[in-house]
């Protein structure tokens with residue numbers, strides 16, 4: 001069994017889609033949800049799925065042990081970032097080389113980097129009059145939105161789109177593609 005943890009910061013709709021997809025999966029199990037915000041929807045989602053959740057303190061995560069002992073204790077083999085807004089500390093990047101995936105709500109390398117998250121991304125896409133946007137699933141390294149791309153798919157930007165309407169279309173794509181991409185990626189890695 002490949003044991004994975006999800007790191008999230010907010011509503012957790014991707015976490016929910018991932019937990020649904022892997023419920024009863026023969027090879028992959030989500031064993032932990034870690035969140036950096038105290039009041040986030042993702043705790044309730046974890047509880048609904050009977051998965052343990054923890055709150056990450058900034059100090060321990062960014063300048064302490066990065067919670068590596070917690071992940072190790074739960075035999076976590078990979079990390080899934082699902083709307084997680086903190087940069088990962090070198091401790092985790094090194095311990096989980098090639099075993100951390102992130103999803104970004106645009107077609108990287110466009111509209112990535114620090115400060116480019118959630119609605120800000122969709123605002124920037126519309127301000128640039130792009131005719132398409134999409135999602136990128138990539139490996140995580142020490143820089144924001146930089147690692148190797150594992151999966152991308154595009155969708156049209158409607159001339160009448162608002163950041164919210166575009167965001168909704170993108171989120172649907174994320175829910176559809178992130179779980180099977182995680183499945184393909186981790187089932188091909190040596191355990």
Ligand code: GAR
Nearest residue numbers: 010011012013014083104105117118
């Ligand atoms: C998702 O759209 C994800 O791509 C984005 O945050 C949203 C989280 O939604 N992540 C980033 O912008 C990272 N740069 P969720 O909490 O409902 O899954």
